[in-house]
Amino acid sequence: MNRDRDESSWRATLEARKVVKEHGITTLPVDPIALARSLNIEVMAKEASTEGISGMLLRVGNAFGIAYATHINNLGFQNFSVAHELGHYFLPGHIDAVLGDCDLHESHAGFRSNDRYEIEADHFAANLLMPTPLFTDAIDCAGEGFAAIESLAELCVTSLTATAIRYTQCTRDAMAIIVSAGDRVNYCFMSDTLKEVEGLEWIRKGEALPQDSATFRFNRDPYRVESANRTAGTSNLQDWFGSRFNIETTEEVIGLGSYGRTLTVLTPTDLPDFEEIQEEEEMMESWKPRFRR
Ligand SMILES: [Zn+2]
Structure with a gap:
């Protein structure tokens, strides 16, 4: 599952890089609507008829069109929706897979779908709107934790969630988003x-939040999530990911409003020196008395 995700992400990253290069994109923010129009793809805003649809890819003869949903009034989300459809347009095999014999594909952009093509188009969108090295250069001046994510989202005109994911992929800091x-x-x-921290386990979809976390307490009040409240606290990396190390982490929690979801940014305050620990353990081991029979 994770390996599949990594492969999807890699394929999409390469394709987005190619598009950024070929279209001479050298500044942020990237405007996906302008890019689509330069390809003679018509782009229109549309009220979604079905809840959860972020946008559509349409085919009329040999021409293509993109519609993006406006029920979430957020420029970042709308940009991402258009970029997701461009992913279907550019990624090899996508047009056949998502359109087939039909002339309309309805998307669920925003890392909410488990469908391979949707995931790939999401990664394409993230890499198109936040391309390397423009985005990685911007990270260097952005600070850390949620403040960095927020300023990058503003700079790239992207949603907090998409920016948080891309930040996690590009930063040199130890951190996680949930x-x-x-x-x-x-x-x-x-x-x-x-x-790289030894013994950490992936958190899987559907797993319970640690009860001793600020996120768990925050989510107990849906009003705070809906009204995009924020809170912060500290928790232990062990509670989230296991591992034998006791590592304190700051926990920044942000309600994502109408999504009914919450974004958590975990930044360990100080990672132990793992090499030193290993050396110490090896030394202890060598001092243990051994008995031969
Ligand atoms: Zn799609």
Whole structure:
């Protein structure tokens, strides 16, 4: 499952990089509507008829159109929806897979679907709107934790969630983001530096939130989630990911409003020196008396 996700993400990353290069995109924010129009793809805003639909890819003869849903009044979300449809347009095999014999594909953009093509188009969108190296350069001046994510979202005109995911993929810091609803985890992304901590386990979809976390307490009040309240606290990385190390982490919690979901940013305050720990353990081991029979 995770490997599939990584492969999807990689394929989409490469394709988005190619598009950014070929279309001479060198500044932020990237405007996906302008890009679509430069390809003679018509783009229109549309009120979604079915809840949860973020946008549509349409085919009329040999021409394509993109409709994006306006029920979520957020420019970042709308940009992401258009970029997701562009993913279907550019990614090899997508047009056949998502349109087939039909002339209309309805999307569920925003890392909410388990469908392979939807996930790939989401990763494409994130990499198109927040391309390397423009985005990684911006990270260097953005600070850390939620404040960094928020300023990057403003700079790229992207949603908090999409920015948080992309930030986690690009930062050199040890950190993780978790999107949750109620007392359950929807998904989690860990930065490469955090993944290196020995014995951490992936948090899976549907897993329970740690009861001793600020997120768990925050989510007990749906009003706070809906009204995009914020809170912060500290918790232990162990409670979230297991591992034998006791690592304190700051926990920033933000209600995502009408999504009914919550974004949590975990930033360990101080990672132990794992090399030192290993050396100490090896030394202890070598001092243990051994008895031969
Ligand atoms: Zn789609």
